[in-house]
Amino acid sequence: xxxxxxxxxxxxxxxxxxxxxxxxxxxxxxxxxxxxxxxxxxxxxxxxxxxxxxxxxxxxxxxxxxxxxxxxxxxxxxxxxxxxxxxxxxxxxxxxxxxxxxxxxxxxxxxxxxxxx
Amino acid sequence: xxxxxxxxxxxxxxxxxxxxxxxxxxxxxxxxxxxxxxxxxxxxxxxxxxxxxxxxxxxxxxxxxxxxxxxxxxxxxxxxxxxxxxxxxxxxxxxxxxxxxxxxxxxxxxxxxxxxx
Numbered sequence: 070x071x072x073x074x075x076x077x078x079x080x081x082x083x084x085x086x087x088x089x090x091x092x093x094x095x096x097x098x099x100x101x102x103x104x105x106x107x108x109x110x111x112x113x114x115x116x117x118x119x120x121x122x123x124x125x126x127x128x129x130x131x132x133x134x135x136x137x138x139x140x141x142x143x144x145x146x147x148x149x150x151x152x153x154x155x156x157x158x159x160x161x162x163x164x165x166x167x168x169x170x171x172x173x174x175x176x177x178x179x180x181x182x183x184x185x186x
Numbered sequence: 187x188x189x190x191x192x193x194x195x196x197x198x199x200x201x202x203x204x205x206x207x208x209x210x211x212x213x214x215x216x217x218x219x220x221x222x223x224x225x226x227x228x229x230x231x232x233x234x235x236x237x238x239x240x241x242x243x244x245x246x247x248x249x250x251x252x253x254x255x256x257x258x259x260x261x262x263x264x265x266x267x268x269x270x271x272x273x274x275x276x277x278x279x280x281x282x283x284x285x286x287x288x289x290x291x292x293x294x295x296x297x298x299x300x301x302x303x
Contacts, residue, residue: 117289173218
C-alpha cells in the first residue's frame with residue numbers, strides 16, 4: 070500500500086544534542102510537509118517542500134531545518150533541541166499544482182514522538 | 187486569509203447516539219474542507235473531504251459532512267456512535283491563494299470525542 074513512513078516512531082534526545090527525524094513516501098506526491106504537534110493542540114506547520122522549493126513558515130525557529138534529497142525522502146533536523154521542542158512531529162504529503170492530478174488533501178505519517186531529557 | 191473554528195473542545199455521547207461535531211470556516215477563496223481523525227500517538231487520518239462537488243460528503247467509518255456556504259459550516263455527523271469513534275477530530279480548510287500557500291491546511295483547534303457505553 071502507498072503510504073507515508075516516519076522513523077523512528079519514538080526518539081529520545083538530550084538537551085542540545087542534534088537530532089534528525091526521517092520521512093519517506095511511496096505516493097509520489099510533489100509536496101511534503103513537517104508539522105509540530107504539542108499535547109491537546111492542532112498540528113503547527115513548520116515548513117514544506119513544493120517539489121524542490123523550500124518554504125519556511127515565518128514563525129519557525131532557526132533551530133529547525135529540513136532537507137529533501139529526492140521526491141521520496143524528507144528530513145527534519147533539530148540543531149539544538151530544547152525542552153520546549155518535545156512534541157509529536159508529523160510528516161505529510163500532498164499532490165498539488167498538477168491540474169486534474171491535484172487532490173489537495175494531505176496524507177499523514179504516524180508521527181515521531183520526540184522526548185528531550 | 188483562512189481560519190477554522192470548531193465549537194466545543196470536548197464532546198461526549200453515549201454509544202449508539204448521534205455524533206455532531208461543529209466546524210465553521212472563513213476563507214477568501216473557494217475552500218476545500220477536510221475532516222481528520224487522530225487516535226492517541228498516531229498521525230492524522232482523512233475522514234472525508236469537500237472539493238466543490240456534492241455538498242453532502244460521505245466518508246469512512248460511517249461519517250458524513252454537509253457543506254453549507256450560507257452558514258460557512260462543515261459539520262461532521264454520524265448517526266450512531268461506536269466506542270471505536272473515541273478520538274480527536276480536526277476540521278481543516280485549504281484553498282489556493284497563490285504562490286506557496288498552495289495546498290496549505292489551516293486546522294481548527296480539535297474536538298475530543300468521548301463515547302460512553
